[in-house]
Amino acid sequence: MEGTTMLAPLCCLCLLLLPAAVAKLTIVSALDESLQEGVAWLEEAVSRAQRSTNFTLRQEVVKVSIDNEEDGKQTICSAALNKGAGLVVDVTAGGWTYARETAADQDTPYLRVQISNYQWMAATDQLLQNRNATDAALIFASEAELDQALYYLVEGSVVRVIVISGIDATLTHTLKKMRPSPSYYVILGATDELNTLFSKAVRNNLVTRDSRWTLVATDHKSDEFDRDMLTESTGVTLMTPAQEVCCTVRNRNTNCDCDTLMIPRELTVNAMLMLARVLKANDQQNGGGDGGDQPSTTSFYSALRTELNSWQNMKWEQDTLQMVPQFMFDITAINSTDTSAVGSWTTADKLRLNPEYEHSPIRRFFKIGTIMARPWVSPISGSSVRKKPTSSNPDDYMGYCVELAARLAEKMKFDFEFKFPSDGQYGARQKNGSWNGLVGDLSNGVTDLIVAPLTMTSEREEVIDFVAPYFDQSGISIAMRKRQREESLFKFMTVLKAEVWVSIVAALVVTGIMIWLLDRYSPYSAQNNADLYPPHCRKFTLKESFWFALTSFTPQGGGEAPKALSGRTLVAAYWLFVVLMLATFTANLAAFLTVERMQTPVSSLDELAGQSKINYTVLQSTATYQYFFNMAAAEEELYRVWKELTLNSTSDQSKYRVWDYPVKEQYTHILQVIEESGPVDTAEVGFQRVLDNANGEFAFIHDASEIRYEVYHDCLLTEVGEPFAEQPYAIAVQQGSHLQDEISRTILELQKDRYFEALSAQFWNSSARGPCPNDNDSEGITLQSLGGVFIATLIGLALAMLALAAEVLYYRRGGTSQVTDITPKKALKMAVERDHVARINVTPVY
Known part of the structure; x- marks a missing residue:
């Protein structure tokens, strides 16, 4: 089938009006194969038309299937060429282009009668668009209804739909796991079928939100809908054919008898009756005859338009050669007790809403996967982040991702709840190929999207899709505890070792004794030769000698020196000793205090990997852990390749002979230390292990943005070195999800409005830490050091x-x-x- 064949299996049933010895003309009709009762409808229609017009008709049936269209083409060609078809009537849901083209080639009248659920689908589609329903699950009572609806959906419905037939246990499980979850549900069928299908939906807990279910009745028995299944808080929207539809289908003005009306069947019968009258009139105009001359196309269409004037609300479309009944549907909102008129839909005027009814669009609902981590998502109550979350309400949490999810919901008009992974992990590939954590929940349909600090990696893109990044270049960094200074009032005494202090005291004592001895026994001292010196000249007794030796250590000096040459020689040597010791002490004290302020054990990842005193770890099942795992694997592969080059090379073997392996096994060593230390389950545990080590001999290698946030809020933490392995954070959706383009556009709009810069400034603000001890290099010497x-x-x-x-x-x-x-x-x-x-x-x- 050209133009309409890319769908479910289809069969067109063609009744051909063929001249015969016993008949005037023969009618042709086409019908979908899935509508099994359609054959009986056509037979009944032809029979009633013959009785009503007393015009003998013969029918030729052509069945066409999408799986085997060639047989249908051969049949209609045979009927048209060999038997001389008088009229081709197409009553398929989508129309059969090949039948129309064949009829045109043979100058045979072609007519299409629209008896499908096309207009029901058009009304439903416009109602969903009005409610901003970009996705819906369409549930049909039968395969025939589903096949007919596919033609409308393929022609251009803007609503993303999920088309299914019936509700059973398997389908219920599928609907519950469907991600993203449908925002709306539509059931199309007769009233008794609506009761059956909706009762199954209620029993399986699919009806949980008000006005998200629309029931479309194909008959006039909507009063028989069981409203006991509804409550005051869970209502549905009911769409039913108006009274005018009944009269249109029956081609009457009064006494339409809608209770027993089956619209497609009755429309088929009355259409055939009208066509029989047109054919009979055309035959009589041409003079009649046993052969049943084939009517001309021009005269047939002219007579058809004249006959249609007597059929109320039936429109002829010349461009498509189609009879289109003008229907009207009433749309009401009902619950267990109340009924409110929502509006109506007509073929000509489309959707008309009741201005007195509140037509607020019903927001979509998504389950957003996220994870507990500061500052992305944390409980408002102040409870520990390590505590397993018990609430899915976004109002119970705060953080960067909470703010972002709320803004997306505001811009995209949806409601949401948080879904935390049961294992609390970001997601890693398991040995069996499956994924755990956030990535596993998204790929398995537990969540609709992920709003979390999730790194874009090639491994994850194999099972999920990422949208435009919302947080650029957040790499990996190292967090350590600042080394606390040893607070001591006599810290200046530690500049020199104890043996040096003892040596200084001994030098002072020996010098004092020597000055006393020299002054006492030298004949030229002031003590032994007072006549040579002024009266009251200083005499260096034992007490005075010790005092001189002690005061020589002060800038004021020791005072009057000995007069004898021997004493002055000793004093000169002693003063040189004092000057050198004071200079040494001063220089070492300044250096000691400066080095203490600048002291950091490591300053980069290379230094951390090259030492053995400081242990470190990472958060398990994260991109950080995967980074070191991949780098270690790369080093191992490089070693294997290098070994093959050195051992298996032939002519250039000497070129690869080196004493040392040219690639450092740095990451292999890092991964080994991480495995020995044990990866932590949560980031809070990692930071706590850092804080518990007062000597600053434990490091936590983690996301740079989270480390920076913790440093801004804890004076004891510091960030070591520069971030490395920078990668952006992005929102993730299921593979092929319709949300990908919509979220990407919203993210770009927010970037244009500089929203993310303001949001980052809200959480990464150094002023949030408050006053902390000033331990930078410009700090002066504290009182604790020289007290x-x-x-x-x-x-x-x-x-x-x-x-x-x-x-x-x-x-x-x-x-x-x-x-x-x-x-x-x-x-x-x-x-x-x-x-x-x-x-x-x-x-x-x-």
């Missing part, structure tokens, strides 16, 4: 106060030391006398 200096000063002050108390106490008890006030005049007189005595006692030294 011991202040404590030492306070201790010295306390010791001074104790010494004062001891002196006062000793003096009051009559100690030998006297404290005498000397006036300036008396002091001058004593100085002159000392100078005079000194001059008298001077003895020249040679």
Whole structure:
């Protein structure tokens, strides 16, 4: 069949009007094979037409199947050429182009009568479009109804439909698993068939949302629909033929008797009766005769149009040579108690809605797969992310993906609920080839789409489809705990080792003793030769010597030095020692405090792989784990190829002889450490293992965006190095899903509006962390590091106060030391006398 043959099996039944010795003319009709009762209808129609017109007719039946169309073509050609067909009547659902072309070649009248459910489907399609129903499941009571509907759907329905026949246990299971879930359901059939099919849908829990079911009756018995199956909250939309349809089909003005009317059958009978009258009139106009002359095409169509004027609401379409009855359907919304007029549909005026009825589009409903992970999806209640989610209501969660899903629902006009994978995994291929986690749920039809931090990988694209990315270039990064400084008030003391401090104290003691000894035994010291030096010159007793050695460590210096050459030589060497020690201490203290601030154990993945002190892990069944697994496998394959080159090469064998293997087995080592540490089930567990290690000797290799979020919210965490293996995040749908293009367009519109930039700024904001200790390189030395200096000063002050108390106490008890006030005049007189005595006692030294 040309033009209408790309569908289910079809048979056209052609009744040919053939001249015969016992008949005036013969009528031809075409009918779908699936409509088994159609043959009986045609036989009854021809019989009633003969009785009513007293015009003998003979019929020739041609059955045409889409599986074997050639037999039908041969039959109609034989009838047209050898038997001289008088008229070809086509009553198939889609029309048979070959029959029309054959009739035209033989100058034989061709007529098509539309008795299919074409207009029921047109009315249903426009009602679904008005409700913004982009997808629906069409359920038919019989295969015949389904085959007829396919012609309309193929011609240009804008609604994505799923066409099925009947409802049984298997079909119910299929409908429940269908993804994306149909937003609407339509049942087409007689009223008793509607009752049967809808009751099965109710029993199988398919009727869960209000106004999502539309029941299309093909008869006038809608009053017999069992409304007890409905509740006040679950209503349906009922479409039934109006009273005018009954009269149109019966070709009457009154007494139409709609209760027993079978529309296709009655329409076929009355069409044949009218055609018989037209043929009889045409035969009489041509003079009649036993041979039954073949009517001319022009005269037949002229007589047909005249006859059609007496058939109310029957329209002739000259371009398609088709008789089209003008139908009208009433559309009502019903529940268990109420009935509301929604509108009507007519062949001429199409859909007309009742302005008093609230015509709010019924939103689609999707199950969105996602996973618990901060900041993408987390419970509002503040409970742990590790806790298994118990609610599918999006209002119970917050996060980037929650906001994105809500915006998509707003833009695309749908409702949704969250569906979390039972194993809490993103999805990985199993040994048997199946997938688990989010990817498995989507590919198996448990969910309609995925809105989660799901990386686009080639392996996943084998079973699901990705739309335009919504989060660009989120790679893999390393999270570690910051190494906490050892808070100690005497940290400055740790700049030098204990043995150095002991050596300094020993040097001070030895120097003090040596100064005392040299000053006591040197003949040129102030103590042994007072005449050479001014009066009251400093005498280095044992106490004074220790004081000099101690104060030499201060910028103020030790004061007056020994007078003898031997003493000054010792002091010069000691001062050099003091200068070098002070300079060394100062330089090492600055370096020590600076290195402490800048200290990081590793700064890249290469350094992490090249050490053995820090352990690390990843989140299992993620793109991160798969990345290291694939890289390790690549290293192994490279090693195998290199080994084959070195061992099996012939002429250029020496070119591959190297001492070291040229490819580092870095990722193989990383994967081994990960397996030994054990991949974690959730990201929260991984971050907690990092925080539990106070020494900063555990790392979590994870998604860079999630690590950055945790760093922004926890002062103890830090991100090491730069992200690597960057890949975008994207929403995923089922393979071939109609949602792919729609979501992609919406994502591009949101990108144009800079929505994702604002959403990222909402969650990745460093101000969310609050005040944290400033541990960067520009930080000054803290009080905790040098607080011991202040404590030492306070201790010295306390010791001074104790010494004062001891002196006062000793003096009051009559100690030998006297404290005498000397006036300036008396002091001058004593100085002159000392100078005079000194001059008298001077003895020249040679």
